[in-house]
Amino acid sequence: MNHTDKIALLNEAGKWAAQDPDAQTQEELNLLIQRVTEGDALAFEDVADRFGGVLEFGTAGLRAELGAGPLRMNRVVVMRTAAGIARFLKEKAGSAYTPKVVIGFDARFNSDVFAKDSAGIFTAAGFDVLLMPSPLPTPVLAWAVREFSAEAGVMVTASHNPPRDNGYKVYVGGRITDEAGRGAQIVSPIDAQIAALIDHQRPVTHIERAESGWEVLPAVGLEGDIEAAYLAAIHPVIAADQPESATRKNLRVVVSAMHGVGGHTMKHALINAGFSDVHMVAEQEQPDPLFPTVKFPNPEEPGAIDLSLQLARKVEADLVIANDPDADRCAAAILDDGTWRMLRGDEVGWLLGDQISKTLPEGKKLANSIVSSRMLAAIAKDAGREHEETLTGFKWISRVEDLGFGYEEALGYCVAPDLVRDKDGISAGIALADLAAQLKSKGSSISARLDELAARHGVHVTDQLSLRFTDLAQIPVLMDRFRQDAPASLGGSEVSEVTDLSKGTEKLPATNAIVLHTFSGARVIVRPSGTEPKLKCYLETIEPVDQLEQVPAARERATAQVQAIKQELAAYLNAN
Helix, strand or coil, X not given: CCHHHXXXXXXXXXXXXXXXXXXXXXXXXXXHHHHHHCCCHHHHHHHHHHCCCCCCCECCEEEEEECCCCCCECHHHHHHHHHHHHHHHHHHHCCCCCCEEEEEECCCCCHHHHHHHHHHHHHHCCCEEEECCCCCCHHHHHHHHHHCCCCEXXXXXXXXXXXXXXXXXXXXXXXXXXXHHCCEECCCCHHHXXXXXXXXCCCHHHCCCCCCCCEECCCCCCCCCXXXXXXXXXXXXXXXXXXXXXXXXXXXXXXXXXXXXXXXXXXXXXXXXXXXXXXECHHHHCCCCCCCCCXXXXXXXXXXXXXXXXXXXXXXXXXXXXXXXXXXXXXXEEEECCEEEECCHHHHHHHHHHHHHCCXXXXXXXXXXXXXXXXXXXXXXXXXXXXXEECCCHHHHXXXXXXXXXXXXXXXXXXXXXXXXXXXXXXXXXXXHHHHHHHHHCCCCHHHHHHHHHHHHCEEEEEEEEEECCCCCHHHHHHHHHHHCCCCEECCEEEEEEEEHHHCCCCCCCCCCEEEEECCCCEEEEEECCCCCEEEEEEEEEECCCCHHHHHHHHHHHHHHHHHHHHHHHHHHHCC
16 A cells, blocks of 8 residues: 555544544544554554445344444444435335334443444434343344334344454334245345445434434333243243143253343243243353353354353253353253263254144244255155245245244244244243153153154254354355365265355355255255354265164264265365
8 A cells, every 4th residue: 555545544544533423432543543653564454454445234234343444343334324224214114104113232342332323313213213121132122023013123233253243133024024024134135225325424423313212112120021021922932732831840951141141031931931940050141242251152162052061960950051142043952871962953953843843833834044954854744844945044034935933053943933033042942941841751852852853854964164264355265166176075975966056046046155965965065154254064964764773873874974074175175
């Protein structure tokens, strides 16, 4: 960068700092500017990185590291985004009606500030605005969008991202979408329409923002308590078909909130359902934006549920439930042959899908994302139900017409789509606990039920290989490599088919993913993560069996093949 460009960059950063309503990020940026003028090369790189473009608004909304500048999450970016969403809603509504917006937030740094700024902007735009009274789970917000017939919902959260991140997720509903999309996350072209209305140059002082005038929903313990209303709504998820609540009292459950906002909600969901023997992981029960006991606040990450397993061994629990920080995901662990292990997301999907399929009304479908296991399709066929496969993400799963149950392998489950049109770690948690209680009362277990499903539908073994990058440019390079020179064999079996989903298929719209099938029936799907700087490979092998006794040996063979494929892919991806 030449001297003229450097001066232009510093001028742009100075203008940003001058209008920044947040004293902390304003000071942060001014100090960086000062260090640059003193010749600090690292500070210059930092400023250049922050001002190298704008944070793109997509179907996942916004998600980035907190800090000053247009490529970070901060009050300026959030206010401009809220103003763009307000313009979008106004264009949709015209003079026909007054849009209603519900706003929720988690306990990350600045989440409450971003939520209040958004409430002020939507209120100033003339909307009816409902603001959550405190940090609450994402499923409560998703439920509220449908419950209050709101045209939009905003959830300020970065879910299970690292502590330095925050995000801004958008839902649609009310009169601007159809029934299938009411209360679901946005999809294209809505994201592009909103993005086109975000003015990245507009001074925030020119954005009208009210200081009051919105409605704060009733807090915990008050009449009309919004959390209690949500809990009452999801209670029939298990109450309708399980009158003998005594079985639930005999199940000992350990629960971790992963330092997030789901602890109180998950605990009371279980208690309301009749589970009285609930043990919270005390070190992770209260919200803490630093997530001090975990490297990454994601139950899928190694070590994240170690404290949960320690407590489970101590109290001799039957089941571990761990939510991610905004509680839209549900991880679980069981005692399997004397050893505690975490269930894979697919395993929980099979268990819930099989159980729910038995009581769904006629015509309701089962659905999962393309990167999830193929067993749910077999379960649906066995139950005489339709099955649908969607692109990755609940924004697609939730829009399946006549959805009865949907899941994705990344610990996301929709067990009550008429209530929450999104993944919901709370309702999924009580549904799984109820199944565990029923099985225990009959002398069975979760692991035994998994064996029964394998005997009926074949042994399905899934695994995942993820590579995290600091240089995001490496991800498209590796995707191109798969497209141009995919492995010829995997796990000892020749690759029979390579499908590039970037061109779309008869049933699926285009997406950046590649599918490899082998003659042995193994499948690998490669795609970039939509929320993290990762390249992900989803692996599955299937071993047919004729009877229950054959399951252990078949599982060993399938597991060995998956591990072989995983090692081969790791070598392929790391090759120069």
